[in-house]
Amino acid sequence: MDSNILFIEIYKLFKRRRAWVGPVLVFLLIIISFPLTLDINSDNPPQIYLSFIWISTLLVTMLGTELIFSEDFEDGTLEQYAVNNHLTEIVFYKILVHWVLIGIPLAFVAFLFTLSLDISIHISSITLLCLVISNLIFINFFSLGNALSLKKGSILGLLITIPFLIPVLIVLGKMTTSALLGLSLMGHLSLLVGVMILVTSFIPFIISFILRTHLE
Amino acid sequence: MKLIEAKNISYKINDRNILNNISFVINYGELVKISGDNGSGKTTILKIIIGLTKQTKGELINHNEDKVCFLGHKNNLKNYLSIRENLLIQGLKLDSFNLDLLEKFNLRKHIDNSVGTLSFGQQKKLSLVRVLNSDEKILILDEPFVGLDQNSKEFLKNFMEAKVNENKTIIFTSHIDFEDDYREIKING
Numbered sequence: 549m550d551s552n553i554l555f556i557e558i559y560k561l562f563k564r565r566r567a568w569v570g571p572v573l574v575f576l577l578i579i580i581s582f583p584l585t586l587d588i589n590s591d592n593p594p595q596i597y598l599s600f601i602w603i604s605t606l607l608v609t610m611l612g613t614e615l616i617f618s619e620d621f622e623d624g625t626l627e628q629y630a631v632n633n634h635l636t637e638i639v640f641y642k643i644l645v646h647w648v649l650i651g652i653p654l655a656f657v658a659f660l661f662t663l664s665l666d667i668s669i670h671i672s673s674i675t676l677l678c679l680v681i682s683n684l685i686f687i688n689f690f691s692l693g694n695a696l697s698l699k700k701g702s703i704l705g706l707l708i709t710i711p712f713l714i715p716v717l718i719v720l721g722k723m724t725t726s727a728l729l730g731l732s733l734m735g736h737l738s739l740l741v742g743v744m745i746l747v748t749s750f751i752p753f754i755i756s757f758i759l760r761t762h763l764e
Numbered sequence: 765m766k767l768i769e770a771k772n773i774s775y776k777i778n779d780r781n782i783l784n785n786i787s788f789v790i791n792y793g794e795l796v797k798i799s800g801d802n803g804s805g806k807t808t809i810l811k812i813i814i815g816l817t818k819q820t821k822g823e824l825i826n827h828n829e830d831k832v833c834f835l836g837h838k839n840n841l842k843n844y845l846s847i848r849e850n851l852l853i854q855g856l857k858l859d860s861f862n863l864d865l866l867e868k869f870n871l872r873k874h875i876d877n878s879v880g881t882l883s884f885g886q887q888k889k890l891s892l893v894r895v896l897n898s899d900e901k902i903l904i905l906d907e908p909f910v911g912l913d914q915n916s917k918e919f920l921k922n923f924m925e926a927k928v929n930e931n932k933t934i935i936f937t938s939h940i941d942f943e944d945d946y947r948e949i950k951i952n953g
Binding site: 623627764 | 811814815817818831832834836837838839842843844845849853855
């Protein structure tokens with residue numbers, strides 16, 4: 549672990565405020581506007597709001613990771629990392645930094661949103677935990693998609709990766725139902741954590757391999 | 765002492781031959797210029813040497829196990845950061861050596877300006893600061909003279925000669941002919 553590279557990645561993303569504040573603001577606007585389209589006095593089950601949160605987070609993390617590799621690819625930074633065999637390391641750090649500056653803030657915004665909708669603190673806390681975990685999974689997959697379509701526009705990569713995220717959305721939906729029914733969440737939570745560990749362990753290697761082929 | 769041995773290397777992309785049976789040897793402590801027309805494969809040769817690209821035929825034996833300093837076509841600079849910030853994220857300190865370099869390159873007065881506001885030549889000079897700070901034994905430079913004014917070209921040539929005198933190896937590509945003592949490998953793709 550090279551803390552210097554981690555610091556540089558944090559600094560670079562932090563200085564590009566539009567890249568990380570933008571997605572959080574977009575998310576904020578979406579979730580503010582969503583209840584306005586519904587009759588807030590009707591008996592909308594919290595499940596509707598929660599599934600809306602899962603989908604919007606998925607789309608906003610997609611937006612937030614759109615430029616994760618393109619800038620470094622264009623200006624030759626990735627080439628330098630590849631020459632010095634730091635490519636996997638840099639991919640791992642980039643994903644980590646995007647999770648910290650985009651994924652986690654999104655989870656907290658969603659948490660505050662659920663609280664404002666009179667959803668219980670218990671359910672809201674579960675939402676927060678699920679989003680913190682699932683956002684790391686989303687960012688990993690979207691980074692993979694962006695690496696795949698580095699020179700071809702981001703749509704192709706996203707079309708390939710979104711289907712992989714549908715099972716995660718299903719697990720999140722099941723967790724919501726279980727939480728609302730007061731059932732144990734341990735099974736689903738373990739599955740989510742397991743997927744997160746698996747994805748975070750393997751995807752950076754796959755991405756670095758893909759990036760290397762782009763640099764040839 | 766041999767550093768790199770290329771034996772009949774060829775490189776083909778989309779049925780187009782970029783390199784055709786190229787053989788050469790580069791020894792430690794040499795100043796080597798790889799020359800050739802546009803599209804003859806000079807950059808490809810460098811990429812094969814540093815391991816970014818694999819030749820489609822032939823063998824390349826690289827005896828080097830150390831890190832190399834590579835300057836590619838791209839400047840490795842962040843347009844939204846200032847000169848100062850760019851140097852810092854490249855791990856360079858703003859000590860008297862680097863401040864003198866910036867002065868020589870006429871960049872010191874722009875130190876807090878974003879790199880995006882600099883001209884191509886100024887950006888090229890800034891990217892050379894990393895190379896000029898390099899401690900690596902092997903420097904691989906792709907078209908290092910492009911975009912430089914006459915004074916900066918002279919400065920870079922002197923730097924390269926000084927490095928070779930310290931027994932460092934420099935492999936570079938260039939269209940420019942100059943009178944210095946270097947070995948030339950001509951590529952005709």
